[in-house]
Amino acid sequence: xxxxxxxxxxxxxxxxxxxxxxxxxxxxxxxxxxxxxxxxxxxxxxxxxxxxxxxxxxxxxxxxxxxxxxxxxxxxxxxxxxxxxxxxxxxxxxxxxxxxxxxxxxxxxxxxxxxxxxxxxxxxxxxxxxxxxxxxxxxxxxxxxxxxxxxxxxxxxxxxxxxxxxxxxxxxxxxxxxxxxxxxxxxxxxxxxxxxxxxxxxxxxxxxxxxxxxxxxxxxxxxxxxxxxxxxxxxxxxxxxxxxxxxxxxxxxxxxxxxxxxxxxxxxxxxxxxxxxxxxxxxx
Numbered sequence: 083x084x085x086x087x088x089x090x091x092x093x094x095x096x097x098x099x100x101x102x103x104x105x106x107x108x109x110x111x112x113x114x115x116x117x118x119x120x121x122x123x124x125x126x127x128x129x130x131x132x133x134x135x136x137x138x139x140x141x142x143x144x145x146x147x148x149x150x151x152x153x154x155x156x157x158x159x160x161x162x163x164x165x166x167x168x169x170x171x172x173x174x175x176x177x178x179x180x181x182x183x184x185x186x187x188x189x190x191x192x193x194x195x196x197x198x199x200x201x202x203x204x205x206x207x208x209x210x211x212x213x214x215x216x217x218x219x220x221x222x223x224x225x226x227x228x229x230x231x232x233x234x235x236x237x238x239x240x241x242x243x244x245x246x247x248x249x250x251x252x253x254x255x256x257x258x259x260x261x262x263x264x265x266x267x268x269x270x271x272x273x274x275x276x277x278x279x280x281x282x283x284x285x286x287x288x289x290x291x292x293x294x295x296x297x298x299x300x301x302x303x304x305x306x307x308x309x310x311x312x313x314x315x316x317x318x319x320x321x322x323x324x325x326x327x328x329x330x331x332x333x334x335x336x337x338x339x340x341x342x343x344x345x346x347x348x349x350x351x352x353x354x355x356x357x358x359x360x361x362x363x364x365x366x
Contacts, residue, residue, distance in 0.1 A: 096210030097167050103203030104214070105138075105174040106182075111196030112262060113137050114184035116255050118247035119197060119262035120240030122148075122216030128243075128250050138176030142169065145215045167207055168215040193258040197265030204266065205273025271353075280352040281331050285322040285338055286310070287345035294322055296337050301330060325352060 108123055116131055118124035126140035145168045186192055207214060240263060248256030287293055294305045308321040326334055331349060338345050 093163070093210045093212065094166065097163060097207050097212035098170055100203045100206030100208075100210060100212070101167060101171040101174050101214065102178075103206060104171055104200045105178045105203070107196045107199030107201075107203060108137060108175055109178045109182050110185040111192040111199065113179075115187060115189050115192035115196070115258075116247075116251045117189065117193055117196060117259050117262050118243055118251070118255075119193075119200070119259045119266060120243045123200075124240070124243040124247060124259065128247055132250065136176045136179065138172040138174070138179070141175065141216070142172035145172070149215055163212040164215050167212040171214045189255065189258045190261075193262040194265060197262030198269050200262075201266030201269025202273055205270040208270065209274050281326055281328055282350050282352045283322075283324045283326065283331075283334060284348040285324065285345055286319065286347075287322075287338070287342045288319065289342040289345070290320040290322050293338055293341050293345070296341060297322075297324055297334070300337055301326065301333060303330070 104123075108127075111117070112119060112123075113127050113130060116127065118127040122141050122144050123137065125144060126135075126137045129135055129140050130137050149165065149168060184192075185195070204214065244256050244259050244263070247259050285293060290307065294307065297303050297305045303324060303326055306323040308323055309318065310321045311318045324334065335347065335349075338347055
């Protein structure tokens with residue numbers, strides 16, 4: 083089996099698994115509790131409680147014109163994987179609704195767990211190179227025909243759906259929908275960027291060579307020297323860029339302080355690090 087074919091198979095397995103998790107979040111938590119957390123699934127939730135049409139079928143029906151408009155206006159940029167993700171999510175949602183019962187009727191618990199579960203599922207879909215259509219397509223169509231960015235278009239679509247949910251279900255459930263939408267977005271980011279947060283440090287010191295040596299020997303980490311120039315002094319000096327695990331930050335700061343107490347250190351969060359000493363590229 084060629085590597086390309088193996089990669090494609092893994093991609094479709096990932097999309098299917100992500101759609102399954104998203105369907106679980108909808109069936110177990112969001113739909114039975116009338117929490118319409120934006121997007122096509124949120125609109126389908128509203129219609130389900132008004133006229134009783136299955137959520138999966140409604141999502142498919144709503145996605146078809148969006149997908150056709152996307153093909154006509156935006157071309158084939160979404161391709162087969164978007165179509166597959168759209169159909170898979172719709173079918174899995176309706177299939178799961180036939181065999182599973184709601185996990186809770188507490189709106190707060192439903193918003194928390196439903197938001198996280200659907201967010202993780204969508205994150206897996208996106209990380210696998212797929213999409214479930216719907217809101218993504220609508221946002222890009224917004225960008226094409228208006229001055230709105232894709233991100234702002236996404237916000238407008240979700241806001242309209244949650245506003246509709248507020249009118250139909252009441253303001254309290256609309257607020258729970260906002261909570262679920264926020265948690266879903268955070269879960270998507272976490273899955274796509276990786277769960278292991280690291281720290282990046284920029285070190286400015288007149289003793290950068292000694293600090294770099296100590297980083298290599300004491301922390302067993304690499305460092306990158308960057309040529310810089312102080313604007314006030316107009317004097318050149320070497321800056322060090324170092325990436326470490328969170329547990330190593332204190333050791334790094336103590337090490338720098340021992341060599342040069344006057345060093346200037348900037349520490350920031352890094353959401354994903356790929357390469358030697360961290361997560362390997364093949365794990366993506």
